[in-house]
Amino acid sequence: MxxxxxxxxxxxxxxxxxxxxxxxxxxxxxxxxxxxxxxxxxxxxxxxxxxxxxxxxxxxxxxxxxxxxxxxxxxxxxxxxxxxxxREMWGPKKPVYVSRARSLSFRPVGSARDLGTVFDYVNSCYFGGSVRRPDLAWARESPSVRLGFYFEPLDILAANRALDSEKVPRYVLEFVVYHELLHGVLGAKGPPTRRVHHTKEFRELERRFSMYEDAEAWLTKLARKRRAEKGVPQV
Ligand SMILES: [Zn+2]
CATH class of the missing domain: 3.30.2010 (Zincin-like)
Structure with missing residues (x-):
């Protein structure tokens, strides 16, 4: 039909x-x-x-x-x-998705940070090197929308371009990559209509990040700063 x-x-x-x-x-x-x-x-x-x-x-x-x-x-x-x-659905559609994803750059080496190096570091520190490297991308979007994401069916991990800066400590990017890799490792729980991503177990593991409090504070600041900037008239 x-x-x-x-x-x-x-x-x-x-x-x-x-x-x-x-x-x-x-x-x-x-x-x-x-x-x-x-x-x-x-x-x-x-x-x-x-x-x-x-x-x-x-x-x-x-x-x-x-x-x-x-x-x-x-x-x-x-x-x-x-x-x-x-993956049944997304696998064959990956080339089309990548060609349409204008906000994503699949070159891991940014202007200040290399996502590949950060992934290797986080993987060996927190996962004993057991995670297979996903496709790594920089996302050009407002940090107030999201600072990173992991799209499981396509195995794509993206970090916000705002984190590709010497002004933002490297551990902030490491934390975002850690958070997204946790999503990949733990998956979502619950029925299809009410999936829970940030479970209690997820939050507990997230807190094991060595600079957890500082990274959280930075992320809050980044999201807020960008929101405030939106209201500033362009000169
Ligand atoms: Zn999350």
Whole structure:
């Protein structure tokens, strides 16, 4: 069954009026919709274009329920939520994702810091060298959004470009890399609809970082400073 047919069929069961759906080449995995009177049209990330039929059905349930503010029937969305985070889905899409990820630079050597060296150091200090090196990237985005992330299905670890500076102590970047590697090692817990990333165990291990308090203070300062800068008029 194709995308639109799946959405129409679920739409009928939810009395959603006229439903249409098409793929769109968003850089991230995201979907949008617009409602007009008795019709709703969805733009679905084209990363989903090779999804098996049952995943497409589950996605239609998940998004139509969201669009109409209804609770999704138990378990109906699970197949989609699992697939959307799986290597099964992301593996073949990696080249496309990388080509669209304009905010990411996959050259680990920055202007002040080398992510490769930092990864090796953190890996040997805290993980006994047991972590396989992910793809390392610098992310150009506001530190108030995030200072790093680990995207498990693509095995990409990114640190914010703001940390690539002599003005920021190296241990701050090490802490961000440590935090993101912990995500890779521990994974998320809980059911697909309520996944918990920062579990109690995660927070305990995070505190084992040797400069934990100082690094936390720096990260808070960085995120705040950038937020304040936004309000300053450009000269
Ligand atoms: Zn985290």
């Amino acid at each position: 194709d995308l639109e047919a799946a959405f129409r069929q679920v739409g009928k069961q939810l009395s959603a009026g006229r439903v249409s759906a098409e793929y769109h080449p968003y850089a991230e995995l995201k979907h949008t919709w617009s409602r007009r009177q008795s019709s709703v049209s969805f733009r679905i990330s084209d990363y989903m274009d090779s999804a098996p039929g049952d995943v497409t059905d589950a996605m239609a349930w998940y998004l139509l329920c969201k669009a109409f503010g209804k609770a999704c029937p138990d378990g109906m969305a699970d197949r989609y939520l699992g697939y959307a985070r799986s």
